[in-house]
Amino acid sequence: MNTGKIIQGVFAINKPPAKSSAQIVRDLQKHFNPSNLFAPWLAAEKKKRDRESNNQRQRRRNKHLQVKIGHGGTLDPIATGVLIIGVGAGTKALNGFLECTKSYEAVVLFGAATDSYDCVGKILGRAPYSHITKENVEEALQQFRGEFLQRPPIFSALRIQGKRLYEYAREGKEAPVEIQKRRVVVSELELVEWMEGGAHPFSWPEEEAEQGEQAVAKQILHAEKLDAELGVKSHGVGDLAAGVGTKRKWECVAEADQAGDEPEAWDPRGRGISTKSAVSGVPQPSEVLQHINEIEPVSTTEHATSLNGKPGPPAAKIRMTVTSGFYVRSLCHDLGQAVGSMGIMSQLIRTRQGQFSLGENILEYDDLAKGEGEWGPKVSEMLSN
Structure with a gap:
Protein backbone atom coordinates (compact mmCIF):
# COMPACT_ATOMS: atom_id res chain seq x y z
CA MET A 1 0.00 0.00 0.00
CA ASN A 2 1.27 3.46 -0.89
CA THR A 3 1.68 5.45 2.33
CA GLY A 4 3.00 8.66 0.78
CA LYS A 5 1.54 12.11 1.27
CA ILE A 6 -2.06 12.54 0.12
CA ILE A 7 -2.18 15.40 -2.39
CA GLN A 8 -5.50 17.20 -2.88
CA GLY A 9 -6.83 20.73 -3.19
CA VAL A 10 -7.47 23.29 -5.93
CA PHE A 11 -5.39 24.36 -8.94
CA ALA A 12 -6.06 25.80 -12.39
CA ILE A 13 -5.35 24.65 -15.93
CA ASN A 14 -5.21 26.56 -19.21
CA LYS A 15 -8.09 25.06 -21.18
CA PRO A 16 -7.44 24.75 -24.94
CA PRO A 17 -10.14 25.38 -27.57
CA ALA A 18 -12.37 22.64 -28.99
CA LYS A 19 -12.62 20.83 -25.65
CA SER A 20 -15.45 20.99 -23.15
CA SER A 21 -14.78 21.58 -19.47
CA ALA A 22 -16.07 18.06 -18.77
CA GLN A 23 -13.56 16.65 -21.26
CA ILE A 24 -10.73 18.42 -19.44
CA VAL A 25 -11.77 16.63 -16.25
CA ARG A 26 -11.73 13.29 -18.07
CA ASP A 27 -8.30 14.06 -19.54
CA LEU A 28 -6.92 14.88 -16.10
CA GLN A 29 -8.29 11.64 -14.66
CA LYS A 30 -6.63 9.72 -17.48
CA HIS A 31 -3.25 11.12 -16.39
CA PHE A 32 -3.85 11.28 -12.63
CA ASN A 33 -5.32 7.78 -12.09
CA PRO A 34 -2.12 5.81 -12.89
CA SER A 35 0.26 8.43 -11.46
CA ASN A 36 2.57 8.14 -8.47
CA LEU A 37 1.46 11.56 -7.24
CA PHE A 38 -2.12 10.47 -6.61
CA ALA A 39 -1.47 6.84 -5.66
CA PRO A 40 -1.70 7.69 -1.91
CA TRP A 41 -5.08 9.37 -2.45
CA LEU A 42 -6.42 6.35 -4.34
CA ALA A 43 -5.11 3.98 -1.67
CA ALA A 44 -6.84 5.98 1.07
CA GLU A 45 -10.07 6.10 -0.93
CA LYS A 46 -10.00 2.34 -1.48
CA LYS A 47 -9.51 1.76 2.24
CA LYS A 48 -12.45 4.05 2.97
CA ARG A 49 -14.70 2.21 0.52
CA ASP A 50 -13.72 -1.16 1.94
CA ARG A 51 -15.25 -0.06 5.25
CA GLU A 52 -18.57 0.90 3.67
CA SER A 53 -21.72 -1.15 4.08
CA ASN A 54 -23.33 -2.92 1.13
CA ASN A 55 -26.06 -0.27 1.05
CA GLN A 56 -23.50 2.52 0.84
CA ARG A 57 -21.71 0.78 -2.00
CA GLN A 58 -24.95 0.28 -3.91
CA ARG A 59 -25.83 3.95 -3.61
CA ARG A 60 -22.60 5.03 -5.27
CA ARG A 61 -23.32 6.31 -8.77
CA ASN A 62 -19.73 5.79 -9.86
CA LYS A 63 -18.37 2.56 -8.46
CA HIS A 64 -15.13 2.81 -10.45
CA LEU A 65 -12.23 3.94 -8.26
CA GLN A 66 -10.51 6.98 -9.71
CA VAL A 67 -9.17 10.33 -8.58
CA LYS A 68 -12.05 12.62 -7.63
CA ILE A 69 -11.89 15.71 -9.86
CA GLY A 70 -14.31 18.55 -10.61
CA HIS A 71 -14.20 22.01 -12.17
CA GLY A 72 -15.33 25.34 -10.79
CA GLY A 73 -17.00 27.29 -13.57
CA THR A 74 -17.72 25.95 -17.04
CA LEU A 75 -15.96 27.36 -20.09
CA ASP A 76 -17.60 26.95 -23.49
CA PRO A 77 -15.81 24.59 -25.88
CA ILE A 78 -14.64 27.51 -28.05
CA ALA A 79 -13.27 29.35 -25.01
CA THR A 80 -9.76 29.08 -23.61
CA GLY A 81 -8.03 30.11 -20.43
CA VAL A 82 -8.35 29.62 -16.69
CA LEU A 83 -10.36 26.57 -15.62
CA ILE A 84 -10.44 25.90 -11.88
CA ILE A 85 -9.92 22.25 -10.93
CA GLY A 86 -10.66 20.63 -7.56
CA VAL A 87 -9.01 17.34 -6.59
CA GLY A 88 -10.23 15.13 -3.71
CA ALA A 89 -11.35 17.30 -0.80
CA GLY A 90 -10.65 20.31 -3.04
CA THR A 91 -13.91 19.66 -4.90
CA LYS A 92 -15.77 20.94 -1.83
CA ALA A 93 -14.21 24.38 -2.36
CA LEU A 94 -15.35 24.73 -5.98
CA ASN A 95 -18.62 26.51 -5.16
CA GLY A 96 -16.61 29.40 -3.80
CA PHE A 97 -14.99 29.88 -7.19
CA LEU A 98 -18.39 30.04 -8.86
CA GLU A 99 -19.13 33.17 -6.84
CA CYS A 100 -15.82 35.00 -7.33
CA THR A 101 -15.12 37.63 -9.98
CA GLY A 354 -10.19 34.23 -8.20
CA GLN A 355 -6.47 34.11 -7.41
CA PHE A 356 -5.56 32.19 -10.58
CA SER A 357 -4.32 34.18 -13.60
CA LEU A 358 -3.34 33.12 -17.09
CA GLY A 359 0.43 32.90 -17.55
CA GLU A 360 1.14 33.10 -13.83
CA ASN A 361 0.00 30.25 -11.58
CA ILE A 362 -1.80 27.72 -13.77
CA LEU A 363 -0.88 24.44 -15.45
CA GLU A 364 -0.52 24.43 -19.22
CA TYR A 365 -2.68 21.72 -20.78
CA ASP A 366 0.15 20.65 -23.10
CA ASP A 367 2.21 19.66 -20.04
CA LEU A 368 -0.02 16.62 -19.57
CA ALA A 369 1.29 15.01 -22.75
CA LYS A 370 4.88 15.46 -21.53
CA GLY A 371 4.33 13.00 -18.71
CA GLU A 372 4.22 13.05 -14.92
CA GLY A 373 7.82 14.16 -14.75
CA GLU A 374 6.67 17.48 -16.25
CA TRP A 375 3.23 18.05 -14.77
CA GLY A 376 3.69 16.20 -11.47
CA PRO A 377 5.93 18.73 -9.65
CA LYS A 378 3.83 21.66 -10.91
CA VAL A 379 0.52 20.18 -9.79
CA SER A 380 2.01 19.09 -6.46
CA GLU A 381 3.29 22.61 -5.77
CA MET A 382 -0.02 24.25 -6.68
CA LEU A 383 -2.05 21.83 -4.55
CA SER A 384 0.31 22.29 -1.63
CA ASN A 385 -0.12 26.08 -1.56
Missing part, protein backbone atom coordinates in the same frame (compact mmCIF):
# COMPACT_ATOMS: atom_id res chain seq x y z
CA LYS A 102 -13.71 36.61 -13.35
CA SER A 103 -11.83 38.47 -16.07
CA TYR A 104 -12.22 37.84 -19.80
CA GLU A 105 -11.03 39.00 -23.18
CA ALA A 106 -13.54 38.53 -25.99
CA VAL A 107 -13.80 39.37 -29.67
CA VAL A 108 -17.13 40.68 -30.93
CA LEU A 109 -17.82 40.31 -34.66
CA PHE A 110 -20.55 42.63 -35.87
CA GLY A 111 -23.26 42.27 -38.51
CA ALA A 112 -24.88 38.91 -37.72
CA ALA A 113 -26.82 37.06 -35.02
CA THR A 114 -26.69 33.33 -34.38
CA ASP A 115 -28.77 30.96 -32.31
CA SER A 116 -25.84 30.48 -29.92
CA TYR A 117 -24.65 34.10 -29.82
CA ASP A 118 -21.26 32.89 -31.02
CA CYS A 119 -19.35 31.74 -34.08
CA VAL A 120 -20.35 28.08 -33.79
CA GLY A 121 -24.08 28.72 -34.02
CA LYS A 122 -26.47 28.99 -36.96
CA ILE A 123 -27.17 32.31 -38.63
CA LEU A 124 -30.56 33.77 -37.68
CA GLY A 125 -30.13 37.18 -39.23
CA ARG A 126 -27.78 39.82 -40.63
CA ALA A 127 -27.79 43.58 -40.17
CA PRO A 128 -25.99 46.68 -41.47
CA TYR A 129 -22.51 47.27 -40.07
CA SER A 130 -20.76 49.84 -42.27
CA HIS A 131 -21.82 52.64 -39.91
CA ILE A 132 -20.05 51.11 -36.90
CA THR A 133 -16.90 52.87 -35.72
CA LYS A 134 -14.49 52.50 -32.85
CA GLU A 135 -16.08 55.57 -31.30
CA ASN A 136 -19.57 54.02 -31.58
CA VAL A 137 -18.42 50.94 -29.73
CA GLU A 138 -16.64 52.86 -26.98
CA GLU A 139 -19.77 54.96 -26.47
CA ALA A 140 -22.04 51.89 -26.38
CA LEU A 141 -19.86 50.11 -23.82
CA GLN A 142 -20.77 52.75 -21.24
CA GLN A 143 -24.23 51.24 -20.75
CA PHE A 144 -22.73 47.87 -19.81
CA ARG A 145 -20.56 49.11 -16.95
CA GLY A 146 -21.65 48.87 -13.34
CA GLU A 147 -24.72 47.08 -12.06
CA PHE A 148 -27.65 46.06 -14.27
CA LEU A 149 -30.13 43.24 -14.86
CA GLN A 150 -29.43 40.59 -17.44
CA ARG A 151 -31.69 37.79 -18.61
CA PRO A 152 -30.16 34.29 -18.66
CA PRO A 153 -29.99 32.84 -22.17
CA ILE A 154 -32.42 30.21 -23.28
CA PHE A 155 -29.41 27.99 -23.89
CA SER A 156 -28.19 27.84 -20.31
CA ALA A 157 -28.10 25.26 -17.55
CA LEU A 158 -30.58 27.09 -15.32
CA ARG A 159 -33.48 24.93 -14.16
CA ILE A 160 -37.10 25.86 -14.79
CA GLN A 161 -39.63 23.47 -13.22
CA GLY A 162 -36.99 20.78 -12.86
CA LYS A 163 -35.71 21.02 -16.43
CA ARG A 164 -32.69 22.88 -17.77
CA LEU A 165 -33.36 25.75 -20.15
CA TYR A 166 -31.20 24.31 -22.91
CA GLU A 167 -33.36 21.18 -22.89
CA TYR A 168 -36.42 23.26 -23.77
CA ALA A 169 -34.42 25.03 -26.49
CA ARG A 170 -33.15 21.80 -28.03
CA GLU A 171 -36.72 20.53 -28.18
CA GLY A 172 -37.88 23.74 -29.85
CA LYS A 173 -40.12 24.61 -26.89
CA GLU A 174 -40.60 27.81 -24.97
CA ALA A 175 -39.83 27.80 -21.26
CA PRO A 176 -43.05 27.27 -19.25
CA VAL A 177 -42.51 30.50 -17.30
CA GLU A 178 -40.83 33.79 -18.10
CA ILE A 179 -37.08 33.74 -17.55
CA GLN A 180 -36.32 36.39 -14.95
CA LYS A 181 -33.45 38.82 -15.27
CA ARG A 182 -30.69 38.66 -12.70
CA ARG A 183 -28.39 41.24 -11.17
CA VAL A 184 -24.85 41.33 -12.56
CA VAL A 185 -21.97 43.72 -12.03
CA VAL A 186 -19.30 44.70 -14.54
CA SER A 187 -16.52 46.39 -12.61
CA GLU A 188 -14.20 46.86 -15.59
CA LEU A 189 -14.98 47.03 -19.31
CA GLU A 190 -12.79 48.47 -22.03
CA LEU A 191 -12.12 48.28 -25.75
CA VAL A 192 -8.56 47.07 -26.21
CA GLU A 193 -8.43 46.59 -30.00
CA TRP A 194 -10.48 47.78 -32.95
CA MET A 195 -10.32 45.70 -36.16
CA GLU A 196 -11.64 47.03 -39.45
CA GLY A 197 -13.47 44.68 -41.79
CA GLY A 198 -11.15 42.56 -43.91
CA ALA A 199 -8.23 43.14 -41.54
CA HIS A 200 -8.89 40.29 -39.10
CA PRO A 201 -9.34 36.47 -39.25
CA PHE A 202 -12.85 36.28 -37.78
CA SER A 203 -15.91 35.33 -39.83
CA TRP A 204 -19.58 34.55 -39.52
CA PRO A 205 -20.54 30.86 -39.53
CA GLU A 206 -21.82 29.56 -42.86
CA GLU A 207 -24.73 27.45 -41.62
CA GLU A 208 -28.19 29.02 -41.63
CA ALA A 209 -30.92 28.12 -39.16
CA GLU A 210 -33.41 25.70 -40.71
CA GLN A 211 -37.16 25.95 -41.10
CA GLY A 212 -37.72 23.42 -38.36
CA GLU A 213 -36.16 25.77 -35.82
CA GLN A 214 -38.61 28.57 -36.45
CA ALA A 215 -40.56 28.03 -33.21
CA VAL A 216 -37.49 28.79 -31.14
CA ALA A 217 -36.48 31.60 -33.48
CA LYS A 218 -39.90 33.18 -32.98
CA GLN A 219 -39.48 33.10 -29.23
CA ILE A 220 -35.99 34.50 -29.12
CA LEU A 221 -36.28 37.04 -31.94
CA HIS A 222 -39.84 38.09 -31.05
CA ALA A 223 -40.42 38.17 -34.80
CA GLU A 224 -44.06 39.28 -34.91
CA LYS A 225 -43.59 42.05 -32.34
CA LEU A 226 -40.42 43.18 -34.05
CA ASP A 227 -42.05 43.47 -37.47
CA ALA A 228 -44.90 45.50 -35.99
CA GLU A 229 -42.54 47.90 -34.26
CA LEU A 230 -40.40 48.36 -37.34
CA GLY A 231 -43.29 48.72 -39.73
CA VAL A 232 -41.74 46.00 -41.87
CA LYS A 233 -43.80 43.67 -43.99
CA SER A 234 -43.89 40.31 -42.24
CA HIS A 235 -41.72 37.69 -43.86
CA GLY A 236 -42.71 35.01 -41.37
CA VAL A 237 -40.65 33.29 -38.73
CA GLY A 238 -39.33 30.80 -41.22
CA ASP A 239 -37.69 33.56 -43.20
CA LEU A 240 -36.14 35.03 -40.07
CA ALA A 241 -34.82 31.66 -39.03
CA ALA A 242 -33.33 31.15 -42.46
CA GLY A 243 -31.28 34.33 -42.25
CA VAL A 244 -30.79 35.79 -45.73
CA GLY A 245 -31.83 32.76 -47.74
CA THR A 246 -34.70 34.71 -49.38
CA LYS A 247 -34.92 38.23 -50.70
CA ARG A 248 -33.69 40.88 -48.24
CA LYS A 249 -35.07 39.26 -45.08
CA TRP A 250 -33.19 40.90 -42.23
CA GLU A 251 -31.63 43.35 -44.65
CA CYS A 252 -35.00 45.08 -44.94
CA VAL A 253 -34.71 46.06 -41.29
CA ALA A 254 -32.67 48.99 -42.54
CA GLU A 255 -31.86 50.47 -45.90
CA ALA A 256 -28.35 51.29 -44.80
CA ASP A 257 -25.30 49.41 -45.98
CA GLN A 258 -24.90 45.75 -44.90
CA ALA A 259 -23.47 44.98 -41.84
CA GLY A 260 -20.57 36.75 -29.17
CA ASP A 261 -19.83 33.88 -22.12
CA GLU A 262 -21.66 35.23 -22.20
CA PRO A 263 -25.31 36.50 -21.58
CA GLU A 264 -26.66 37.79 -18.63
CA ALA A 265 -23.62 36.66 -19.84
CA TRP A 266 -22.73 34.14 -22.53
CA ASP A 267 -24.79 31.44 -21.96
CA PRO A 268 -26.72 32.61 -24.21
CA ARG A 269 -28.39 35.28 -24.29
CA GLY A 270 -31.03 37.48 -23.77
CA ARG A 271 -31.94 40.90 -22.68
CA GLY A 272 -35.42 41.81 -23.82
CA ILE A 273 -36.24 43.71 -26.92
CA SER A 274 -34.65 46.99 -27.79
CA THR A 275 -36.60 48.96 -30.35
CA LYS A 276 -33.83 51.44 -31.02
CA SER A 277 -30.09 51.37 -30.92
CA ALA A 278 -28.47 53.42 -28.20
CA VAL A 279 -26.02 54.80 -30.75
CA SER A 280 -27.40 54.88 -34.26
CA GLY A 281 -31.17 54.68 -33.79
CA VAL A 282 -31.51 51.52 -35.88
CA PRO A 283 -34.18 49.18 -34.44
CA GLN A 284 -32.87 45.80 -33.29
CA PRO A 285 -34.16 42.30 -32.55
CA SER A 286 -33.16 41.33 -29.05
CA GLU A 287 -33.12 37.76 -27.94
CA VAL A 288 -31.34 35.09 -29.91
CA LEU A 289 -31.10 31.48 -28.85
CA GLN A 290 -27.89 30.14 -27.51
CA HIS A 291 -26.73 26.60 -27.24
CA ILE A 292 -24.19 24.83 -25.06
CA ASN A 293 -23.72 21.74 -27.13
CA GLU A 294 -20.15 20.52 -27.03
CA ILE A 295 -19.23 21.06 -30.65
CA GLU A 296 -16.02 21.87 -32.45
CA PRO A 297 -15.49 25.57 -33.21
CA VAL A 298 -15.67 26.59 -36.84
CA SER A 299 -12.57 27.78 -38.63
CA THR A 300 -12.04 31.52 -38.39
CA THR A 301 -11.02 32.03 -42.01
CA GLU A 302 -10.74 35.63 -43.13
CA HIS A 303 -14.04 37.28 -43.98
CA ALA A 304 -12.76 39.82 -46.47
CA THR A 305 -15.94 41.02 -48.15
CA SER A 306 -19.66 41.06 -47.51
CA LEU A 307 -22.44 39.99 -49.87
CA ASN A 308 -22.51 43.37 -51.56
CA GLY A 309 -18.78 43.38 -52.25
CA LYS A 310 -17.89 45.96 -49.63
CA PRO A 311 -15.42 45.41 -46.78
CA GLY A 312 -16.51 42.72 -44.34
CA PRO A 313 -17.77 43.31 -40.81
CA PRO A 314 -15.54 44.97 -38.23
CA ALA A 315 -14.60 43.31 -34.94
CA ALA A 316 -13.65 44.55 -31.49
CA LYS A 317 -11.64 42.96 -28.70
CA ILE A 318 -12.99 43.88 -25.30
CA ARG A 319 -11.65 43.20 -21.81
CA MET A 320 -13.88 42.90 -18.74
CA THR A 321 -14.09 41.89 -15.09
CA VAL A 322 -17.51 40.59 -14.09
CA THR A 323 -19.42 38.92 -11.28
CA SER A 324 -20.77 35.40 -11.17
CA GLY A 325 -23.60 34.58 -13.59
CA PHE A 326 -22.42 36.89 -16.34
CA TYR A 327 -22.57 35.62 -19.93
CA VAL A 328 -20.00 37.15 -22.25
CA ARG A 329 -21.87 35.88 -25.31
CA SER A 330 -24.90 37.90 -24.27
CA LEU A 331 -22.77 40.99 -23.87
CA CYS A 332 -21.48 40.52 -27.43
CA HIS A 333 -25.03 40.06 -28.68
CA ASP A 334 -26.32 43.10 -26.80
CA LEU A 335 -23.37 45.26 -27.85
CA GLY A 336 -24.23 44.51 -31.47
CA GLN A 337 -27.73 45.84 -30.86
CA ALA A 338 -26.42 48.87 -29.00
CA VAL A 339 -24.48 50.02 -32.09
CA GLY A 340 -27.43 49.51 -34.43
CA SER A 341 -26.43 46.13 -35.78
CA MET A 342 -25.97 42.58 -34.53
CA GLY A 343 -23.02 40.83 -32.90
CA ILE A 344 -21.61 37.42 -32.11
CA MET A 345 -18.78 36.26 -29.89
CA SER A 346 -15.91 35.00 -32.05
CA GLN A 347 -13.31 34.40 -29.36
CA LEU A 348 -13.27 34.12 -25.58
CA ILE A 349 -10.36 33.87 -23.14
CA ARG A 350 -10.81 33.69 -19.38
CA THR A 351 -7.71 35.46 -18.11
CA ARG A 352 -8.43 35.30 -14.39
CA GLN A 353 -10.68 33.58 -11.88
